[in-house]
Amino acid sequence: MLDTDLSTPALVADLSALEFNLAHCAAALPGRRCRPHVKAHKTTGLARLQAAAGHDSFTCATPREVLGMARAGLGEDLLLANEVVDHDRLSAMAALLAGTARVTVAVDSEATVEAAARAGIAEVLVDVEVGLPRCGCAPGDAGRLADLARSRGLTVRGVMGYEGHVMAVQDRAERSAKVAAAMERLRIAHALVGGEVVSAGGTGTYDLHDEGTEVQAGSYLLMDTAYGRLGLPFHQALHVLATVVSVNERWAVCDAGLKSLAMDHGNPSIDGADVWFCSDEHVTYASADTTARPPKVGDRVLVTPAHVDPTMALHERLHLVRDGEVLDTLDIDLRGW
């Protein structure tokens, strides 16, 4: 990827690694066993590859992702795994129902049930808090919300719960035990709610969900250094290609920075180098290999982001690269809200 003539910083994905990840996930979680999370890439061009690999149901985090996926012809079964009370946005999603898109929205309170019903949403999942302090009702309250939703004319397809607090647990046995505890909460809720869908999980727990009906994995497709530490079988596909713009005896500076690399999981990585810090438009780093040729101005360098999802949201385009050749350039067309 270093020898393309792309202007930098440029977001690039190694197509061979991406295809490996697609194939591995499709084998482990075939068809609708995986409901790929669109928030991880915000790119209908990548969702199309996931659909071609057999996954034609998708998870979204924002109304814009839902609307964009539907417009792209990928609306077979879209789950907004997030609470929304914005009437205009709910109505825009409800209007899709008249077309070919199927839209299901998460609810976790009377207010979100009422907002969904008022906007003409047809189907919901009850979102259950399974240990991550974020959205989701208490398991014991799920039945009451399902009854309320049904009384308001909504179809309740089942339950969802995201064990996000478990994703970064390094030890697999500990991760597995924590998933089991989280899914026990979801099982209690499902018994109260009914429905055919039990949706949970993510890339870090993709192979620890025998019980649920589907896994909401997203990062597996492109990967990042945070997930890379878990020893998952997925390959690092995503990088930011940068150009060295300044060097001296002690450090080098390249032209990717914290406006092109999400920082919430910490600094990005550069193979064979120690990253010192990121500024708006720069990474300052030093070679960790004293036998390597020192960097010089104009060199290309691959910077690997610590967190894939928000890094994607920083860029307008993703270049798919194989053997130094840019084979395709995809618009990251689902950014925003």
Place this chain on the structure above:
Amino acid sequence: MLDTDLSTPALVADLSALEFNLAHCAAALPGRRCRPHVKAHKTTGLARLQAAAGHDSFTCATPREVLGMARAGLGEDLLLANEVVDHDRLSAMAALLAGTARVTVAVDSEATVEAAARAGIAEVLVDVEVGLPRCGCAPGDAGRLADLARSRGLTVRGVMGYEGHVMAVQDRAERSAKVAAAMERLRIAHALVGGEVVSAGGTGTYDLHDEGTEVQAGSYLLMDTAYGRLGLPFHQALHVLATVVSVNERWAVCDAGLKSLAMDHGNPSIDGADVWFCSDEHVTYASADTTARPPKVGDRVLVTPAHVDPTMALHERLHLVRDGEVLDTLDIDLRGW
């Protein structure tokens, strides 16, 4: 700002605070004593306000900022305070010279001088490393680079140096001493280089630069919680307006997250609340005021970012608000590279 009907998350600026900041900076650093840094807002609509306040020379971090400012008619005196070796981008900026824009580019090496000359750039500043491990030549090397630039037909307007390592120093006396040490390095370089421009500084050191000819302040206009801790006279103008989407007895969740709030300076803040953590599209927080009404779904909340520059780069639009009314909406039109 809480009572607008904006869809959320929405980036909002308090117009009264913004006008205060404009006026205070124009009084402290009138006219070209301040060369506002466009990277802090990436918005020609805000640059226009700065020009109206008397500052018609600007600092940019990327070629796209330079080109966009020129196209917006704000190209009176644009400094790209960054090293670029991309021939196409340098050429695009050089092509502006035939029009009304004046473009000066930072150089800190033979390679950047050659790249500027080859692309037809007319004017440069020698960028000097004054203590921040990033771009900039050693002070003692500045004269050689200036000579090289002049031999290649470039006009050398002077020197610049950014004491970014000093910006977050809390104690004003210590900050002042560190600025003095940094400016001693710039003075050495200037004696070797010549020229009429000595450009340095930022919001954190805006009133500690009696010697230089201009200050590259940017964040002062909108501010963030990191600069807010320095006790500067500027007011917090920038917030992300969010809607509460989920609550329980222990925490609340609003619909701004790390895709709408830059995280490199840490978590954002919410008045009267403890922010627990940010996810892609959520902030989880708890009220710190046990006497206040507990948050409920649908409430509006103002989230204050820890770092203004990369937060601006996450949004498409900025709403200017006074007394709950959106008076103007500006495109954040200089995003990208």
